[in-house]
Amino acid sequence: MNNTSASSSPGRATVPSRPRAARFSRVPETGTAPLDEPTVRRLEAIWETRPGWRGWLSTVDHKTIGIRYLVTAFVFLLLGGAEALVMRAQLARPNETLLTPQQYDQLFTMHGVTMIFLYALPVLSGFSNYLWPLVLGSRDMAFPRLNALSYWVFLGAGILLYASFPRGQGADAGWFNYVPLSSAAYDPGPNIDVYALGMVLLGISTTVGAANFIITFLRMRANGMSIARLPILVWGTFTASCANLLAVPSVSLAFFMLWLDRNVGTHFFDTSADGRALLWQHLFWIFAHPWVYVVVLPAMGIVSEALPTFCRRPIAAYAAVALSTVATMLVGFEVWLHHMFATGLPPLALAFFGAASMLISVPSTIAVFAWIATIWTGKPVFKTPFLYFAGFVLMFTVGGVSGVMTAAVPLDWQLTDTYFVVAHLHYVLLGINVFPVLGGLVYWFPKFTGRLMHERFGQWTFWVLFAGFNLGFFPMHISGLLGMPRRVYTYPEGMGWDTANLVTTIGAFVFAIGIAMFIGNALASLRRGERAGPNPWRAAGLEWSTSSPPPPYNFAVLPSVRSRDPLWASDAHLARPGYLLHRGREALGITPLGGEPDVILKMPDDAYSPFVLGVSATFVFVGLLLHSEALTALAALACAAALLAWLWPRKELGQREPFVPEPAPPVDPELDPGFDPEAPGSDDESLALPVGSAGEHAGGWWGVLTLVVTEAALFGYLIFSYLYLASQSAQPWPPEGLPKLGVSGLNTAILLASSGLVWLAGACVRRARTRPAFWSMAAAVVLGSAFVGIQFFEWHARPYGIASNLYGSLYFTITGFHMAHVMAGVVMLVWLAVWIARGYFDGRRDAALNIGGLYWHFVDVVWLFIFSVLYLSPYWFRSR
Known part of the structure; x- marks a missing residue:
C-alpha cells in the first residue's frame, strides 16, 4: 500500500536512527534502552486513566477492558456452574423431587445460555483484549472506544438475560430455543422474550468486538510483523472474529423474527399460517455450529502460543497450524445441517453434510499432531500451565472423536437427543475451553498482576479439575448409549442409568471443588504471590519484553520485528525498537500483509460515550421487553446523542502538522555487542508517513467496511428466509397478486x-469546491428523504399488513430493515452536509466523508437486491 494518498498530506515521521536497544534477552525489563525520565512521565500522563469513578466509567484502556471481561466471564462461569450442580443433585438418584419440571427447564436453559454465550466467548475476549496489543507490539486496539462499548453492551445483555430469572421467568426452552416450543402458543410468558431480546443485544456486543479484532489484526502491528511473523495466538481469535461477522447476524435475525412472531403477530415460524419451524433451525445452526469453533479456536491459539514456552522450542509446523485454523472455520460454515440429520432431510443433503462433518476433523488433527510434535521434540518443563495444556490435548481428542462419530448419519439418528450428545458438547465447549483458559490464566497471571501463582497448589488444583471433569462427563457417554434422553428432569428406577448418573454428579462436585481451589489460589497469589519479573517463563513473545504489569502505553518505543519469536531470535533477527511516539495518543498503523509502516494514527482519549451508549442500548431493549414506547424512545434518543458525541469531528485530529518522533537514546555497546554501526540500515533512516487518518488510512473507513460485511450478511439471511419460505409455500406467491413495478422502480432510480450525488460531493471536497460539495450533499439528502416518503406511501397503499399473512410479514420486515438503514443514512448525510458547510473537510481531511459515502453506497446496493427479490422474483414464482 502506498504510504501517501491523494486525500492526505504526509508529515515527516522519522524512524529513530537504528537506536539499537539492548537485546531482549539481555535487557528483559523493557527490551529497549532506558528513556529519559521526562519522556516516560509524559507517556504516562498521556495514556494513563484518571483515578476514581470518572476514570472507571470512561477508560478505553485495552488492559482494563480485558480484565473486566475476564472477571465478568468468571462470575457467569460460577453462576452457570451453580445451576449445573443443582441439576446434578436432581439427577443423582431416580425419582428425585428437588426441582419441579418448570424449575429444571429454566435451570438447564440458563445453564446453557450462561456457559455458551456469557462465559465461553467473553472469557476468550478478555484474553485477546488484554494481550493482542502486547503480542502485536502496539499501543492499543484499533478502536479503543468500540472496545469499551463491546464490554458495556455485553454486561447489559448478561444482566438483561438474568433479570427475570430470580422471578421464575427465565428462558425455559433450551439454549437452542426450538420453535414451536418457544412460540407464544406454548410459552406465553416473558421468558422467551427476555432470551430473544437479550441475545440480539449480546449479538451487537459480539459483532462490534469482532470488527475491532479484525481491524487490529490488519492495521495495528509492529513494524516488520508480516502475516508470516504473526504470533500464533492471534490466528484463532482473528478467524473466530471473521466468523462472528458472518454468523452472528443469523441468530440475531432468528431471535428478532421470533420476537416479532410472539409480539407483533408475524408468521415466520407459524405453521398454521404457512410459516416453517425448520427455518428457525436453519438460521440457528448456521450460527451455532460455527460458534462451536468460535469458542474453540481462540482457546487453541492460547495453547499454541504458550505450550512452546514450556517445551523450549517454537511451535512445530507454524504455517500448517495457522492454515488449519482458517480451514477449520471455513469448513465449519458448511456443516450446520450436521445438527438437523433427524429432521427429514433429503438423502443427498445427508450424504453431503455427513461427509463435510467428517472432513472437518482433518485440520483439527493437524493442530493435534503439531502440539504432540512440539512436546515430543522439545524439552518439556512440567509447570502448572503445561499440565493444563497437555490435558487440553486429551480433552480435544476425546471431544473430536465423539464429534466424528455423530457425523455418521445412521449413528447420529440413534444418538440424537441422548446424553451422548451432552457429553460431546461438554468435552468440546467446556473441556476444550476451560482447560486452556485456566492454563492461560496461570501463564499470563504474572503479566496481569506482577506476581506468580502458587506452583505446588496449582498442580494439585489441576489434578482435582482433571479428575472431576472426566469423572463428571465421560459417564454421560455411557448414559447416552444406554438410551437416556437429554433434557429430562428425572427418571424411573431400573433403566440402567442410576450408577452413571451418580458418578456424573460426584464428578461435577469434584470439578466444582477444583474451580474453587483455582479461584482461591488466584486471590491469594494476587496479594501474596511471588513477585515476577517481566519474563518469568523465559517466553518468546513481545508481551514479555515489557514490565509486569505493563505500563499504560505498553511500549515506550514501538518495536520493530524481524522474527516470529523475537525474544528467542538470533542476532540477525533481533526485535529492534522503532517509532517513539509521545506527542499525544498515537499509534503506528501498518500495511495489512507486509507489516510495513503506513500511517501515524491519532488514538481517542478516554470518553463517557461508550458507557452512555451501552447503557442506553440496554434500556432500548428493556423498553421493548416492557412494551413501553416512552422508555424505548427516550433510550433511543440517548443512543443518538451518545453517537453524535462519539462521531463529532475534532479539527485537531485532522491536522497535518509535520511530525518527527524523537529518536530513542543510543544503546550502550556493552549491552549490545552485536550491533554493527556499518551494517545496512544502521545509518539514519526516515520514512514519510501521513499523520492522522484520511482515505484508506482512516481507521473508521476500515471499521465501516466491517460493518458493511456484517450488514450484508444480515440482509443475506433475510433474503434467504424469504426465498426458503417462498419455495416451501403451498399458496400462490404472493397471495395478493403480483407487485406493481412503477412506483418501486421510480424509487430505485431516486x-x-x-x-451519485454523494460521490460528487466527495469529489468536490477533494477539489476544494466547498459550495458545490454542500449542494450536492444537500440534494442527496433530499433524494434520500424522497425515497423514505415514497416507501411510506407504498406501505400505506398495500392491501395487507405485517401480520396479515406470511408474505406481508416478509415484505414489511425486509423493507423495514432497509428503511431503518436509509433513515440512519439520511441523518448521516445531513451531518456531513453541515460539516461541509462549516469547513471541517478539505482535500486532506475527508475521512468522515469517505466513511459516510461508503455506508450510503452500501445501502443503495442492498436495495437493488431487495428490489430484485421482492418485486421481480414473484413473477418467476408465479410462472413455475
Whole structure:
C-alpha cells in the first residue's frame, strides 16, 4: 500500500536512527534502552486513566477492558456452574423431587445460555483484549472506544438475560430455543422474550468486538510483523472474529423474527399460517455450529502460543497450524445441517453434510499432531500451565472423536437427543475451553498482576479439575448409549442409568471443588504471590519484553520485528525498537500483509460515550421487553446523542502538522555487542508517513467496511428466509397478486441518483469546491428523504399488513430493515452536509466523508437486491 494518498498530506515521521536497544534477552525489563525520565512521565500522563469513578466509567484502556471481561466471564462461569450442580443433585438418584419440571427447564436453559454465550466467548475476549496489543507490539486496539462499548453492551445483555430469572421467568426452552416450543402458543410468558431480546443485544456486543479484532489484526502491528511473523495466538481469535461477522447476524435475525412472531403477530415460524419451524433451525445452526469453533479456536491459539514456552522450542509446523485454523472455520460454515440429520432431510443433503462433518476433523488433527510434535521434540518443563495444556490435548481428542462419530448419519439418528450428545458438547465447549483458559490464566497471571501463582497448589488444583471433569462427563457417554434422553428432569428406577448418573454428579462436585481451589489460589497469589519479573517463563513473545504489569502505553518505543519469536531470535533477527511516539495518543498503523509502516494514527482519549451508549442500548431493549414506547424512545434518543458525541469531528485530529518522533537514546555497546554501526540500515533512516487518518488510512473507513460485511450478511439471511419460505409455500406467491413495478422502480432510480450525488460531493471536497460539495450533499439528502416518503406511501397503499399473512410479514420486515438503514443514512448525510458547510473537510481531511459515502453506497446496493427479490422474483414464482 502506498504510504501517501491523494486525500492526505504526509508529515515527516522519522524512524529513530537504528537506536539499537539492548537485546531482549539481555535487557528483559523493557527490551529497549532506558528513556529519559521526562519522556516516560509524559507517556504516562498521556495514556494513563484518571483515578476514581470518572476514570472507571470512561477508560478505553485495552488492559482494563480485558480484565473486566475476564472477571465478568468468571462470575457467569460460577453462576452457570451453580445451576449445573443443582441439576446434578436432581439427577443423582431416580425419582428425585428437588426441582419441579418448570424449575429444571429454566435451570438447564440458563445453564446453557450462561456457559455458551456469557462465559465461553467473553472469557476468550478478555484474553485477546488484554494481550493482542502486547503480542502485536502496539499501543492499543484499533478502536479503543468500540472496545469499551463491546464490554458495556455485553454486561447489559448478561444482566438483561438474568433479570427475570430470580422471578421464575427465565428462558425455559433450551439454549437452542426450538420453535414451536418457544412460540407464544406454548410459552406465553416473558421468558422467551427476555432470551430473544437479550441475545440480539449480546449479538451487537459480539459483532462490534469482532470488527475491532479484525481491524487490529490488519492495521495495528509492529513494524516488520508480516502475516508470516504473526504470533500464533492471534490466528484463532482473528478467524473466530471473521466468523462472528458472518454468523452472528443469523441468530440475531432468528431471535428478532421470533420476537416479532410472539409480539407483533408475524408468521415466520407459524405453521398454521404457512410459516416453517425448520427455518428457525436453519438460521440457528448456521450460527451455532460455527460458534462451536468460535469458542474453540481462540482457546487453541492460547495453547499454541504458550505450550512452546514450556517445551523450549517454537511451535512445530507454524504455517500448517495457522492454515488449519482458517480451514477449520471455513469448513465449519458448511456443516450446520450436521445438527438437523433427524429432521427429514433429503438423502443427498445427508450424504453431503455427513461427509463435510467428517472432513472437518482433518485440520483439527493437524493442530493435534503439531502440539504432540512440539512436546515430543522439545524439552518439556512440567509447570502448572503445561499440565493444563497437555490435558487440553486429551480433552480435544476425546471431544473430536465423539464429534466424528455423530457425523455418521445412521449413528447420529440413534444418538440424537441422548446424553451422548451432552457429553460431546461438554468435552468440546467446556473441556476444550476451560482447560486452556485456566492454563492461560496461570501463564499470563504474572503479566496481569506482577506476581506468580502458587506452583505446588496449582498442580494439585489441576489434578482435582482433571479428575472431576472426566469423572463428571465421560459417564454421560455411557448414559447416552444406554438410551437416556437429554433434557429430562428425572427418571424411573431400573433403566440402567442410576450408577452413571451418580458418578456424573460426584464428578461435577469434584470439578466444582477444583474451580474453587483455582479461584482461591488466584486471590491469594494476587496479594501474596511471588513477585515476577517481566519474563518469568523465559517466553518468546513481545508481551514479555515489557514490565509486569505493563505500563499504560505498553511500549515506550514501538518495536520493530524481524522474527516470529523475537525474544528467542538470533542476532540477525533481533526485535529492534522503532517509532517513539509521545506527542499525544498515537499509534503506528501498518500495511495489512507486509507489516510495513503506513500511517501515524491519532488514538481517542478516554470518553463517557461508550458507557452512555451501552447503557442506553440496554434500556432500548428493556423498553421493548416492557412494551413501553416512552422508555424505548427516550433510550433511543440517548443512543443518538451518545453517537453524535462519539462521531463529532475534532479539527485537531485532522491536522497535518509535520511530525518527527524523537529518536530513542543510543544503546550502550556493552549491552549490545552485536550491533554493527556499518551494517545496512544502521545509518539514519526516515520514512514519510501521513499523520492522522484520511482515505484508506482512516481507521473508521476500515471499521465501516466491517460493518458493511456484517450488514450484508444480515440482509443475506433475510433474503434467504424469504426465498426458503417462498419455495416451501403451498399458496400462490404472493397471495395478493403480483407487485406493481412503477412506483418501486421510480424509487430505485431516486436512490441510485442520491448515491451519485454523494460521490460528487466527495469529489468536490477533494477539489476544494466547498459550495458545490454542500449542494450536492444537500440534494442527496433530499433524494434520500424522497425515497423514505415514497416507501411510506407504498406501505400505506398495500392491501395487507405485517401480520396479515406470511408474505406481508416478509415484505414489511425486509423493507423495514432497509428503511431503518436509509433513515440512519439520511441523518448521516445531513451531518456531513453541515460539516461541509462549516469547513471541517478539505482535500486532506475527508475521512468522515469517505466513511459516510461508503455506508450510503452500501445501502443503495442492498436495495437493488431487495428490489430484485421482492418485486421481480414473484413473477418467476408465479410462472413455475
